Structure formats: structure tokens, C-alpha cells
Amino acid sequence: MQENFLIYVLIIGILVLLPRKTGKNKQFLFLLRAFIPTWRFFEDIGDQPLLEARIQNQNGETTQWETVIPKGNLKPNHFFWNPENNKLIAYQTTLTHLIFDLNELLENQNIETFSSFLVVKNITRENLLITLAKGFEENGYANKFQFKISLKSDFSSKKSKLDLLISPWYKFEDL
Amino acid sequence: MSLFLLTQILLSLVALIHFFELMSLSFQMSIHRVWNCGSLTPDYVNHKFIKGLVCKVSQPNLFRWTLSLRTLLVFIGLVWNSTLAWTAVLILSLFLVLIFRGTFNGGSDSLFFIFLWGFWGGSFFSDPVLGQKFTLFWISVFSVTSYFIAGIIKIVKPNWRNGKALKVFISQTIFGSTRKLFGFFILSWLTMSWELGFPFALFFKSSTLIFLTSGIFFHFGVFYFFGLNRFFWTWIATYPSIYYLSLWIQTN
Numbered sequence: 001m002q003e004n005f006l007i008y009v010l011i012i013g014i015l016v017l018l019p020r021k022t023g024k025n026k027q028f029l030f031l032l033r034a035f036i037p038t039w040r041f042f043e044d045i046g047d048q049p050l051l052e053a054r055i056q057n058q059n060g061e062t063t064q065w066e067t068v069i070p071k072g073n074l075k076p077n078h079f080f081w082n083p084e085n086n087k088l089i090a091y092q093t094t095l096t097h098l099i100f101d102l103n104e105l106l107e108n109q110n111i112e113t114f115s116s117f118l119v120v121k122n123i124t125r126e127n128l129l130i131t132l133a134k135g136f137e138e139n140g141y142a143n144k145f146q147f148k149i150s151l152k153s154d155f156s157s158k159k160s161k162l163d164l165l166i167s168p169w170y171k172f173e174d175l
Numbered sequence: 176m177s178l179f180l181l182t183q184i185l186l187s188l189v190a191l192i193h194f195f196e197l198m199s200l201s202f203q204m205s206i207h208r209v210w211n212c213g214s215l216t217p218d219y220v221n222h223k224f225i226k227g228l229v230c231k232v233s234q235p236n237l238f239r240w241t242l243s244l245r246t247l248l249v250f251i252g253l254v255w256n257s258t259l260a261w262t263a264v265l266i267l268s269l270f271l272v273l274i275f276r277g278t279f280n281g282g283s284d285s286l287f288f289i290f291l292w293g294f295w296g297g298s299f300f301s302d303p304v305l306g307q308k309f310t311l312f313w314i315s316v317f318s319v320t321s322y323f324i325a326g327i328i329k330i331v332k333p334n335w336r337n338g339k340a341l342k343v344f345i346s347q348t349i350f351g352s353t354r355k356l357f358g359f360f361i362l363s364w365l366t367m368s369w370e371l372g373f374p375f376a377l378f379f380k381s382s383t384l385i386f387l388t389s390g391i392f393f394h395f396g397v398f399y400f401f402g403l404n405r406f407f408w409t410w411i412a413t414y415p416s417i418y419y420l421s422l423w424i425q426t427n
Contacts, residue, residue, distance in 0.1 A: 027218055031277045035269075037285035037317075039324040044332045045343040072349035074402050083196040085402040087206065088349045090279050097276065115276060118214035126208050 047151035047162070049095045053124045056144040056169060065148060068127045069095070094119050098149065102164055111165065121147065125172065144169040178415040179307045182314065183253045185412035186290050192408055193287070194246040197271075197279070198239060207235045210274050218276065225273070232270045241267050252294055256303065261295035282321070283405035289317040290412070315420035318413035319374055326370030329363075338363040348401050356400070369393060376421060383421040387414050 052065040069092060072085040098116040111117050124147040149165040200206045212230035219226030232241050245267040252260035268291060271279075278284040293313035300306030334340040338360030345356055356362070369389060376386035394407040 028222060031218060031273055032269075034272045034278045034284045034288050037282065037289070037321070039282065039285075039321040040328050041282055041325050042340065042344050043328050045334050045340045048347045069349070071351050072402055074350060074399070078402065079398060079404050079407070080192065081195065082402065082404040083199045085349060086196060086280055086405065087200055089281075089402065090275060091209075092349060093278075093281065094276065113217055115215055115218045118217065119209060119276065122209040122211065122214055126205055 047153045049092075049099050050150040050152050050161070051095050051120065051124065051147060052150065053128055053145055053147040055128060055142050056146070058143050066131075068124050068147065070127065091123050094123065095149070099151070099164065102149070112168075120149070121167065121170065125170070129172075142172055144171050146170070178419045179311060181415040182311065182412065185408070185415070186294075187250065187253060189287060189290070189405070189408050189412055190246050190249040192405060194242060196405075197242055201235060201239055201242070204235065206275075207233065207238070210276070215274065215276070228270060229273050233274045238271075238274070241271060245271065252298070256294075256298050256306065258295065258298040261291065261298050265291050265295060280403070280405045283403065283409040286318070286321065286409045286413070290314060290409075293317075311416040311419040312423075314413050315416035318410065318417055319377065319420075321410075322370045322373035326367050326373070330367045330371065335363055335367060341366070345400050350400075350402065366393075376417060377424050378421070380421075380425060383418060387418065390414065 051068040053068050054063045054065050056062045069088060072088050074082075074085065078085060094116060098111075098114070098120050101114050101116045102111060105111055124145060128142070128145055146169045147167045148163060151162045151164060153160045153162075197206075210233060212233050215229055215233060216226055219229065231237055245264055248260045248264045248267070251257060252264055265288075268288065272284055293310040296313060297306035297310035300309060329335040329340070332340060334343075341363045342356075342359045369386075373386055373390075375382045377383070391411060394410050398404050398407045
């Protein structure tokens with residue numbers, strides 16, 4: 001029994017250590033990753049992904065780039081009840097998936113057709129609408145939006161920011 | 176109270192946290208506007224049947240029904256040890272995570288599935304005691320493995336060994352750099368040593384108590400710095416199983 005148990009542990013260990021990629025060809029396996037855990041938490045540091053957006057009005061005037069995903073706010077009751085922060089973490093994870101997809105993008109592929117891109121577009125629109133609801137919309141300000149994905153490096157002595165993707169302009173009502 | 180019953184209670188708590196959190200987000204509608212059918216379909220170009228189902232479950236009403244039914248079936252499975260209920264829970268849970276492109280909350284969703292597989296597998300045994308034993312073994316092996324592998328993954332990385340990784344991860348959370356922490360080098364090595372040493376929790380009574388008690392603090396720290404409340408509850412729910420396995424190993 002003990003020998004079988006040790007073999008069982010070994011097999012599980014090997015299975016979960018197997019590397020898995022997230023490219024579009026392995027997309028379906030990637031979607032089933034909750035079934036086969038890797039336990040690769042906080043594996044190694046990388047540049048911080050940033051999602052920024054700007055809005056254009058009917059006259060073509062644009063706002064500055066602003067961060068889309070708001071900062072979380074942790075309170076003691078969130079220990080049991082934390083939907084908002086968990087949603088923000090899920091947003092951040094989706095952004096990371098889009099960056100993986102961008103890195104693995106083949107020449108004949110269009111990133112705008114990827115789910116990760118479409119979901120990030122929705123995240124941008126959703127959060128911009130929250131901002132708009134706080135004041136801009138009444139002035140008929142918003143017409144189109146555009147988002148940008150960047151990588152911010154702040155853990156080396158040289159701080160830098162690299163733009164990976166700037167989306168086309170999207171009309172709010174088109175989505 | 177038996178360790179199996181304690182595991183059942185803790186799993187119920189985890190299922191309820193999932194239920195109330197997702198239900199609340201569903202009524203806000205934000206998750207349905209972000210993870211909507213049109214955005215999810217490119218993932219299923221070659222899987223039309225699944226695409227259709229995912230699209231249906233992503234609709235607000237059906238999402239809420241699926242989530243409610245899943246939670247109800249978890250309780251039915253726990254009370255009546257029904258294979259049919261656990262099978263349905265697994266299928267419904269799969270669709271719920273597919274809406275979020277695989278997981279809503281990363282590792283905690285994966286560990287939740289480990290619980291489901293464990294209870295599903297245990298329900299096949301005609302002898303309920305053997306079934307319970309299987310469930311507890313299954314959950315504990317995966318939980319111990321999760322710590323050990325997380326430790327290996329870290330210790331091979333120079334940035335973890337020099338303490339830089341922990342500092343950067345904390346500064347990159349959704350809370351920004353508002354959380355202050357010092358002694359990253361020592362904390363990194365404490366984290367790695369604790370994770371790598373976790374299998375020792377199984378072999379000695381004193382080490383079992385030390386690792387399980389320190390695990391509560393470890394996961395509370397993860398909640399405090401990263402906001403991962405579900406990780407806390409899901410991993411702590413495995414502790415009665417780990418304790419069971421440790422007793423089994425120490426007496427055999």
C-alpha cells in the first residue's frame with residue numbers, strides 16, 4: 001500500500017510539473033487548466049502589464065492615456081466576501097493572457113480575433129463606462145475609445161515602459 | 176468531529192463563498208458584459224457544441240441558475256454521497272470556469288476541482304469508509320504536492336533566492352505598493368523553506384502541527400498582501416485531510 005502510494009505521488013508530481021503553453025493551438029487545453037493544476041504560483045518576476053485607455057469626443061479631441069483597471073481596496077470583511085477584488089484579479093489575469101497571446105502570435109493571425117483581446121476590450125469599455133457615468137457622459141463627451149497594453153519595468157535600476165499594442169479606435173455603441 | 180466531516184463543512188463554506196461572490200458580480204452585470212458570448216466564441220472555433228453551451232451559460236439568467244444548481248448539488252453530494260450529483264457538479268463547474276476562460280481565481284479554482292474529483296472518486300466505493308479514505312487521501316496528496324511544487328518552482332529562480340521576486344510581486348498586486356513589508360530576503364527564504372519542507376508535515380506529529388498552524392498564517396499573509404481570500408479558505412479546507420494522511424503515515 002505504501003509503495004503504491006509513493007508511486008501515485010510521483011506520477012502526480014510529474015504530471016503537474018509538465019510545462020504547458022497558452023498559444024492558440026493549445027487553446028482548448030489552456031481553457032481546461034483548472035482540471036490539471038500546475039501549482040506554478042508567483043513563478044518569476046516580469047515586467048508589469050499595464051492597460052491604459054483614452055477617449056475621443058465627437059470633435060476628435062482626445063483625453064490623456066489613463067489606467068483602466070482601478071486599484072483594489074482590502075478590508076477585514078473581504079476575508080469572507082471579496083467579489084470586487086477577485087474581479088480585478090481576474091481582469092489582471094486576462095491582461096496577462098493577452099500578453100501571452102501577443103508573444104505567440106503568428107504572422108497570419110490577427111490579435112483582434114482572439115478571445116483574450118476581446119475580453120480586454122470589454123474590460124476597457126466596462127471601466128471607461130464607470131468613469132463616464134461619473135461625469136463625462138452627461139456632456140455627450142465620449143464617442144470612441146482606444147486602449148493600449150504596455151509593460152512597465154520597475155524592478156531594475158532603469159525604469160522603462162514598452163508599448164506592446166495600441167488598439168484601433170472603437171465606438172462605444174458598436175460593442 | 177471526524178476529519179471527513181470537517182472537510183465536508185469546509186468545502187461547503189468554500190462553495191458558499193464562490194456562490195455568493197459570483198452571484199453578486201452577476202447581479203452587477205459587469206462580468207456578463209466582459210465575459211460575453213461574442214468574446215468567448217473565438218476560443219471554441221473547433222468545438223461548436225461546447226461553444227453553444229458556454230454561450231448559453233454565459234447568459235445572466237442561466238449563469239445564475241447554473242451557479243445555484245451547482246451549489247445545491249454540492250450539498251446533495253456531501254449529504255448523500257451521490258456519484259450522479261458529483262458528476263453534475265463537475266460538469267457545471269467546468270462550464271462556470273470556461274466562462275472566465277479557464278479560471279476565475281487561478282489556483283483556488285484548481286484546488287476546488289481537486290475537492291470535487293476527490294468526492295466524485297470516493298462516491299464510487301461501495302464501502303463508505305473506504306470512499307472517505309480515498310477522498311481524504313486524494314485531497315491531501317494534491318495539497319501537499321501543491322506546496323512542494325510551488326517551492327521547487329521558486330527555489331530554482333535567482334530572483335526568489337535573492338528576495339527580489341517577493342518585493343516585485345507585492346508591488347505589482349491590484350493594491351499597488353500600498354502594502355509595506357520589509358526583510359524580503361528572509362521572507363523569501365522562509366516561504367521557500369516552508370513550501371519545500373511541507374511534506375515533512377506528514378511524518379512527525381510535532382511537524383504536522385507546526386506546518387498546519389504556520390500554514391494558516393502563511394495563507395492569511397497571502398490574503399493580506401494579494402487579496403486572495405479564496406486561496407485561504409480552499410487551502411485551509413485541505414488541512415483536515417493532510418492531518419488524516421499524517422496520522423495514517425505515522426501509524427503505518
